[in-house]
Amino acid sequence: MAEQERSRRFEVAVVGVTFEGRQDLLAELYSMQEEGIELTGRLKREKENRYDSNAIAVEVEAMQVGYIPKALAARLAVHIDAGEFIGVASVRIIRGEKDGRTVYGARIDVEMQAENEKEAV
Numbered sequence: 001m002a003e004q005e006r007s008r009r010f011e012v013a014v015v016g017v018t019f020e021g022r023q024d025l026l027a028e029l030y031s032m033q034e035e036g037i038e039l040t041g042r043l044k045r046e047k048e049n050r051y052d053s054n055a056i057a058v059e060v061e062a063m064q065v066g067y068i069p070k071a072l073a074a075r076l077a078v079h080i081d082a083g084e085f086i087g088v089a090s091v092r093i094i095r096g097e098k099d100g101r102t103v104y105g106a107r108i109d110v111e112m113q114a115e116n117e118k119e120a121v
Contacts, residue, residue, distance in 0.1 A: 006114040014058045014066035014106040025063050026104035030093040041088035045080045086112040
């Protein structure tokens with residue numbers, strides 16, 4: 001009998017969502033989400049990123065909305081570079097207000113293979 005694969009899932013707040021016109025993209029994605037469309041996401045490793053060689057971009061519906069936070073990206077990059085699959089299990093676009101303006105953010109559930117039974121969720 002094959003051993004059942006164990007996975008670990010955890011929520012991540014996407015960073016960098018206020019740069020490069022990403023608020024407009026997130027507003028569009030938020031509207032889609034409100035219409036009942038289930039959004040899909042993926043992680044894209046950016047080894048050549050000039051700011052962080054461990055950078056991992058977050059794409060939702062094939063549009064880059066931000067990045068995995070730097071400290072977490074440093075830990076995940078090792079696994080991705082080793083060929084392990086790390087996926088986006090779910091995407092949520094959030095809306096709030098700051099200084100009287102509507103702002104958007106993104107939260108994703110990241111799923112990866114657990115290294116041991118204790119890590120499995």
